[in-house]
Amino acid sequence: MDDRDEYNPFEHRHVERPNTALGGLAHLLKSSLGTGILAMPNAFRNGGLIFGTIATLVVGYICTHCVYILVNSSHTLCRRLRVPSLTYAETAEAAFKTGPLPLRPYASAVRRFVDISLAVTYYSAACVYIVFIAHSTKQVVDIHSGLDIDVRLFIAALLLPLLALGAIRDLKFLVPFSAAANACIVLSFAFTLYYVFRETPEVEDRNLHGSISQLPLFFATVIFAMEGIGVVMPVENSMSRPEQFLSCPGVLCVAMTVVVTLYTTIGFFGYAKYGDNTMGSITLNLPTEEPLAQAVKVLIAVAILFTYGLQFYVPTEITWRMIRPSIPEKRQLVSEYAIRAIAVCITVIVAASVPHLGPIISLVGALFFSTLGLIIPATVDAVTSLHHRDFDARNPVTLTSPWARAKHVARLTKDAFIIAFAAIALLSGSYASIREIQGVD
Template structure:
């Protein structure tokens, strides 16, 4: 990562996880509309359309899909199916308006590309006069939102790995070690992976993780389809009190907005990202269909006994089932470094400048290790997957994935381009309200479930 500033602008590089932003004062023919940001991007390391589709699918098709049967448990078969589709449409729309707004503000500001936080900053910076003073706040809020989201997801990863190990090791060794013991064990390899600072060194771990996930899915589907499928025994609707956990779980599982701008910014043909079918629509249709299918079938198969990760429902004492649980634990562990890379780069960018350069290496070692130890402490405090997933989804993903894109589009179009009868403004108000309802109700229910752990 490098940051350079002069009187003309700034350059910020964050590899594949942020934009390559080159601010320029170039004006073509004196008109903003004549500036095409796509023509000014650095395409030396660009990705093909299919490669970008693969990246977007990988970012959304993670371990969250394993939690979908639990989400259906909190909604019922019919409401879960319809609700998953609706949330998928909402998430897709929010990504669409974020990317579209980023394109437009790039033209207005004469900037080739912008990351998520940079888009928020530039929208306020070039927006209505009375909002321009909030530009830095908008960037920092989005940056810290990304940090909190990724760190929260990594805490879920730690609990997930520890739970999977406990389910295999305790019965095999005939011991009864507490989940917190396994969390403490998991923290140490996480620290080692968290010290990796270059993405290229994480590539082999990602490749192994992908292979483990594919094998785990195959084994899980085998057990799902070889057991009794009790459709008639499952309710079409659960209860109103459980719906907040459904919404927050699905948002957690499906939302991958943190990697959307990096993927779009690195495309060889960025105009293929939006539109029909487009990379975004193709990826999200695939994701929604898979999530709804796995959620439906998993709940039909295991009913009220379904766990926070469906791999935890695999039969105990069966070798192939235990292999699946170990493989998914390895997959999540090897994904940890990649997920940890993003928040650490953002945080170090903010604190590194205040530390003498000769102390950067040692300081980063301590900073990364300390952060993971804190995450381990948080994970030990909330060692149960389902309320933890709900809490992270409710607080972080609802703000990052739903609220911020709606606000960004509104500010950019304000006051004259909000559509007939200001329908865009009304639509975005509804999105913000939905995100706030998901945040508040999901948080309350999740916190209530967490409190019950200590009651």
Template sequence: MSQDTETIDLYNPFENRRLTHPTTNVDTLIHLIKGSLGSGILAMPLAFKNAGLWFGLGATFAIGVICTYCIHILVKCAHLLCHRERIPSLSFSDVAEIAFRTGPDKVKKYFRMARFSIDLFLVLDLMGCCSIYLVFVATNAKQVVDHYTQSDYNVRYYILLLLAPLICINLIRELKFLTPFSIIANILIGIGVGIIIYYTTRNIPPVSERPAIAPLYRMPMFFGTVIFALEVIGVVMSLENNMKTPQSFIGCPGVLSIGMSFVVLLYTSVGFLGYLKYGDETKSSITLNLPVEDFLAQAVKILISVAIFFSYSLQFYVPMEIIWRNTKHNFEEPRDAAEYAIRIGLVTLTVAIAAFLPNIGPFVTLIGAVCLSTLGLMFPAIIELVTYYEQPGYGSCYWVLWKNIVLILFGVVGFITGTYVSIVEFTQHLEEEI
């Protein structure tokens, strides 16, 4: 073994990280759960409506396992590339770039395209998620205000009212300092989900009253919604890169497996019970099905709205990080004013998108189909194929190759069908408004 190889083998990327405010395992677990427990959980009963009761149950568990496994693939490849290239940490786009640049000769020339594609889809995905969060908050706030004031203002006014407080909270630049907001959001979500389960288990009908499986044409809406709800890959590398002990992120048990197991179980429970309770009357957010006249039901809408509002900052962190990394060289020191201006501009953009597209159902499906099918399923599989092409290889009978081909095909089908269905729904909604 050469001296260079020995040096690389002895290199520990985790020991060479220099973090000003590293997060603990508990901090990271809190952020991971918060990154998953957003507005998507409220759409899970609608997902089951589009899948059928029993098919939705099994398919949600299956998609949860697949999403978690793809995250595991990405982080595993990142650790291998950090060790191989002697780099302390890598972002999602860094992983793609280095995997392609050091991969087979036929793909090396595409390393810049790989980085650009990841960054583009991450920004589109997480900015879209931020807009979806605003629609959920505004829709639930509107229902409560309408009930107590006998008013009927357009939901767009409520979305616009969120702009000023959002700007204030998103001027916080350090992930470590967002931990208190994630803790508050997790507590509020926990209380809210508990109350939702209380309502969905009262006078619950027999399971025989709900179809076990829905018509095939509705499955893309189910797929897009569940992928959107469960997929947290957009913030994973930022969470892992900020950890004090990043080796604890994957493993058995690791932060990833513990966090995602809890999330999948909770999402499945809410989806199953919500659809069983409300059936064909299930709305885009389960909170909208709760009785308007009950104070407790109104309280849960406010609790979850506040929780999702606080979740916005975590989703916003990654696209802001990407955009600032690629634009800061255009500004002279000190750059604080420029960074704050970009933050304010991006927050304003997400509010404008939410106000223009307040029909949440197709929006959720579109983001899940277009961005998360690529980021959460296809890209991790492609990155593993490129990273492992030589060492440690594809395993016996090339099982790594065949497994990743299946993941890519699964992502492609979800991308095409989900995009088509959501665009049709958007078109119909716009025609109705006109």
């Protein structure tokens, strides 16, 4: 079977409510412009102004490239298997299923690994959301009460509203919450920029580069902020003209240009404004005694609270899909609600165990987003390029020209570099984050 045959997967897709390129761009921007952008000044605190700027651009390019090769591999595998579309996990499975013979027995295991990685990543991000809400709320309550209330009490108080949001089983019922969250995020982001640029930031006394021990925290935070890999395939699969996703200028190119530019700008000027006092979220640096700053903290807390439902929905659907076949049909409804409640409780317990925003963001970025956003896409691209022209035969694809062989070697070398970079970020970032958590405690 030749990948270059006449089968066009886009012509066979039947999406009930397809998105335009503009709709796909909006979804991709929404997935990437979340709480991570508020953590970028803290990343620059660890990376420095000059190094942070250059490294953010480099990491942004690598993350964008990983999205590109994942979607491009999915298109190749759709043609190879003659199917209209593939999810992230199905793409990974198809790559191993049609790849070199020694790798094929692992196809199902790879699919399950990707599903579990997605679930764990989103649950971990939900823990970050809880910590974020608690810290924002604590600052406002403390200033009005005159007390210094333990942040863990705020985390515990979130349990009931989070249980209510986690019990929503239909995605359409989360739409009003997402709409309200978007409005709150836009307002809070605009007011935050006002505070950052209200006075000219002083760059003279800021570090131009971080120490070696701080760089793993920088990279882990930036990777956490940049990555929206979990929604890429759903967005691309829902587009009425999927070819516009990877075109230039296309949805991916435009979205990531905006994302990287905003992240670099906020990181640079946020750190220039607050220096070594920069906190895990820049909103926590706003002057709490001012009513407008208090409004920003409340708005961002409400926005993240409402976003929790959507953040929680994705991994719970994956978890339920894996568990459902082993549960009798008459008990499935009760069991699903029980699983949702247990999952919410676990995220709250984890958040209460590590109630410090900066280190937990770095840890989630290093451990989970490095795997899901960098290692898996590069591995899928490499395995896809090693396929057999006829995956039922035992003859590998023949590269007939020196130029084709050179391109193939370059592709594998590039994928190996991305995997190595992600592995270093994973190990060093996780180690540094855990050390910082232990130091904070």
